[in-house]
């Protein structure tokens with residue numbers, strides 16, 4: 078707990094949380110943008126290239142190999158940050174979570190209003206007939222996953238590089254940020270556009286940044302906290318309390 082943050086939370090009635098990869102790393106989900114050397118040993122291209130629309134079209138086998146290996150994470154559980162945010166929503170203080178993450182952990186923690194700017198690995202659709210498939214279907218498939226009904230390629234509902242964001246998701250996120258009295262930015266270095274550009278819609282009272290590294294928003298922020306976000310938001314919220 079950080080007293081200065083708790084004071085802001087206690088004074089706020091209409092908070093929005095804007096988060097990125099750092100929120101999920103404490104749940105054991107690696108940030109695919111971080112250079113861990115593994116990519117260089119196992120893949121011929123950087124993750125940004127593999128996770129592009131062009132690459133998905135041209136080299137689907139390599140795309141799905143990387144996707145299964147790096148983006149589908151089995152057994153990940155919400156951490157203290159996810160749980161606290163869900164609790165703040167139940168208390169009526171937090172109105173929305175806007176996330177760049179694709180792991181569904183906010184919903185798993187109990188959050189209801191979640192704008193997933195980059196989609197979700199939990200949803201997959203046949204590109205021909207639109208049939209829905211869960212994450213296990215992709216995880217258990219080999220090569221290029223095909224729809225058992227029509228043979229179409231099954232594509233994750235994840236926004237790839239070169240693809241636009243979903244307009245409804247963006248407009249929901251913009252409206253929530255516009256109305257917010259407090260915006261907490263967490264676990265993101267705010268380098269990925271257009272998602273990071275959403276912050277400019279914020280007109281509220283308190284901007285809080287929780288991130289291990291400096292961000293472009295630090296200068297405008299009322300409060301910057303360079304600590305692990307689970308630790309910062311932790312309030313001894315347990316998964317059992319979620320109900």
Ligand SMILES: [Zn+2]
Pocket residue numbers: 203204205206207208224225226227228229
């Ligand atoms: Zn199909």
